[in-house]
Structure formats: structure tokens, C-alpha cells
Amino acid sequence: MITIDDWRCDLGKHLKGREFVYKQYKSINDGNDHDHCSFCTDKFSLLIDEALREGYQTLLEPFVWEGKKYESDEWVCSECFNDFKELLDLKIKDSE
Ligand SMILES: [Zn+2]
Numbered sequence: 001m002i003t004i005d006d007w008r009c010d011l012g013k014h015l016k017g018r019e020f021v022y023k024q025y026k027s028i029n030d031g032n033d034h035d036h037c038s039f040c041t042d043k044f045s046l047l048i049d050e051a052l053r054e055g056y057q058t059l060l061e062p063f064v065w066e067g068k069k070y071e072s073d074e075w076v077c078s079e080c081f082n083d084f085k086e087l088l089d090l091k092i093k094d095s096e
Helices: 007-015 078-084
Strands: 019-024 034-036 043-045 054-058 061-065 068-072
Touching: 007 078, 054 078
Parallel strands: none
Antiparallel strands: 019 054, 034 043, 061 068
């Protein structure tokens, strides 16, 4: 049974209550070809052989940095999503 003492929980607990969409991995930043699972840090990439190709992406959050607008997202692998969805109230959005 997974508890908040699981080592991954410290890394991902800031995602408590957030909404996710399950989809094929795609980086939202030009020049970035991979992301990491916010819990276990497994790698998402379409270019790296053993990397994950699909996962749960947070809904995009706009933010401004040095006067420019950006969006941020985070990715969670299926295993971590299922392990923590009840503990941290992770939600799935039906459609975008
Ligand atoms: Zn993970």
C-alpha cells in the first residue's frame, strides 16, 4: 500500500488535487525533447528509445517570466498516477 511516506510522494505531492489528461507525450517547450515524471522521475521522450511515450499531463498553467508569457506543465507516468490518485486526489479530465 502506498502512503505519504513513499519516497516519490515528496517529489509529487505539490500536484495534489490537480487535473490531468492522458495523452501521447509532447513537450510544450521548443528546444526541450524530454520531461520527467513528477513523482518517480522516469523520462518521457519521443526521441529516446526506452523513454515513456504516454502519460498524464497536467492542464497547462500560464505564467509570465521576464515579461514573456509561457505555459508550464508536468507529467506523471501511469504507474505513479495510479499509485497516488487516491492519496493525493489526482483527477482525470475527460476531454480537453
Ligand atoms: Zn512515475
